[in-house]
Amino acid sequence: xxxxxxxxxxxxxxxxxxxxxxxxxxxxxxxxxxxxxxxxxxxxxxxxxxxxxxxxxxxxxxxxxxxxxxxxxxxxxxxxxxxxxxxxxxxxxxxxxxxxxxxxxxxxxxxxxxxxx
Amino acid sequence: xxxxxxxxxxxxxxxxxxxxxxxxxxxxxxxxxxxxxxxxxxxxxxxxxxxxxxxxxxxxxxxxxxxxxxxxxxxxxxxxxxxxxxxxxxxxxxxxxxxxxxxxxxxxxxxxxxx
Numbered sequence: 001x002x003x004x005x006x007x008x009x010x011x012x013x014x015x016x017x018x019x020x021x022x023x024x025x026x027x028x029x030x031x032x033x034x035x036x037x038x039x040x041x042x043x044x045x046x047x048x049x050x051x052x053x054x055x056x057x058x059x060x061x062x063x064x065x066x067x068x069x070x071x072x073x074x075x076x077x078x079x080x081x082x083x084x085x086x087x088x089x090x091x092x093x094x095x096x097x098x099x100x101x102x103x104x105x106x107x108x109x110x111x112x113x114x115x116x117x
Numbered sequence: 118x119x120x121x122x123x124x125x126x127x128x129x130x131x132x133x134x135x136x137x138x139x140x141x142x143x144x145x146x147x148x149x150x151x152x153x154x155x156x157x158x159x160x161x162x163x164x165x166x167x168x169x170x171x172x173x174x175x176x177x178x179x180x181x182x183x184x185x186x187x188x189x190x191x192x193x194x195x196x197x198x199x200x201x202x203x204x205x206x207x208x209x210x211x212x213x214x215x216x217x218x219x220x221x222x223x224x225x226x227x228x229x230x231x232x
Binding site: 004009033035037042043044045046047050091095097102103105107108109110 | 148157158159160161162165167205207209211219220221223224225226
């Protein structure tokens with residue numbers, strides 16, 4: 001069975017600094033996707049970044065980038081130039097296709113990030 | 118473009134009462150799902166659907182029913198609410214096709230308290 005572990009329940013970072021959120025997962029699958037979702041205090045979850053396991057290149061979205069280490073089953077999120085609006089709960093998620101149109105998602109327990117002014 | 122819309126956003130129930138959480142999406146997504154979010158436990162899948170007329174159980178289905186009569190709507194029913202069902206509920210949809218990596222599109226969540 002797949003598992004996703006986020007070992008940092010809470011983190012804080014100074015505005016404009018860089019922070020890295022950790023995520024490890026366990027799977028025997030070879031084809032899968034990994035995601036980071038952000039849940040701000042408003043509660044709605046939004047996608048931050050995604051990574052296809054078959055791609056060796058690390059995904060990047062503006063100030064957000066990942067360090068994907070497939071052999072180590074590690075998928076960390078780096079936030080550069082942190083902004084107050086980055087304050088949120090961040091969830092790491094693993095996804096695989098079960099069959100046509102069906103997905104299996106496993107979420108981590110989340111890391112609460114606070115950006116300090 | 119509304120995306121995924123959930124109602125109500127807040128609800129207080131007494132033990133034994135029933136209610137329905139509504140979820141609608143306007144993106145023509147085939148896949149829809151319900152999660153519950155509890156402190157320290159992340160998101161856990163309750164039920165999901167891969168299209169109209171097709172539903173299946175997730176990780177924590179007990180005490181909940183779903184139906185999918187249309188592509189757009191996926192209501193979650195609590196038949197006899199229990200305090201253990203106090204949680205925040207999220208509806209999420211997704212699609213399979215060009216440009217999709219299976220990302221979930223979430224509603225704003227519904228906070229349910231059962232007394």
